[in-house]
Amino acid sequence: MRKAAKHATIALSLAAMFTGASLMPQVASAGAESATKGKELAWNRKKGNCLACHMMKDGVSPGDIGPPLVAMKARYPDRQKLFNQIYDATKTNAETRMPPFGKHKILSNAEINAVIDYLYTL
Numbered sequence: 001m002r003k004a005a006k007h008a009t010i011a012l013s014l015a016a017m018f019t020g021a022s023l024m025p026q027v028a029s030a031g032a033e034s035a036t037k038g039k040e041l042a043w044n045r046k047k048g049n050c051l052a053c054h055m056m057k058d059g060v061s062p063g064d065i066g067p068p069l070v071a072m073k074a075r076y077p078d079r080q081k082l083f084n085q086i087y088d089a090t091k092t093n094a095e096t097r098m099p100p101f102g103k104h105k106i107l108s109n110a111e112i113n114a115v116i117d118y119l120y121t122l
Helices: 002-043 079-087 109-119
Strands: none
Touching (some): 002 109
């Protein structure tokens, strides 16, 4: 019995490993799709319009009101802090010029998360 149980455990472990491995490309693809959507939102003049105030890689005619959007994952390792900054920057700086994108429903929570996925590629 012990030998059979050991083989069953090994078989289950291998099955779990291969199942997880087969899902990895889908997860990576989903992240890339979200980042692509985030870039579209960030550059869209009717939605995020980040380029109006921030320099970003490959951005044409960026503004210089806000800081350059570079090394975002290093600058904001806590994703929630970056989310909060985009959602309503006035909570941490009442004098900010950054619009409260979430609070004013310029961007939905899902759109803010897509923008963050893009910013984390910078």
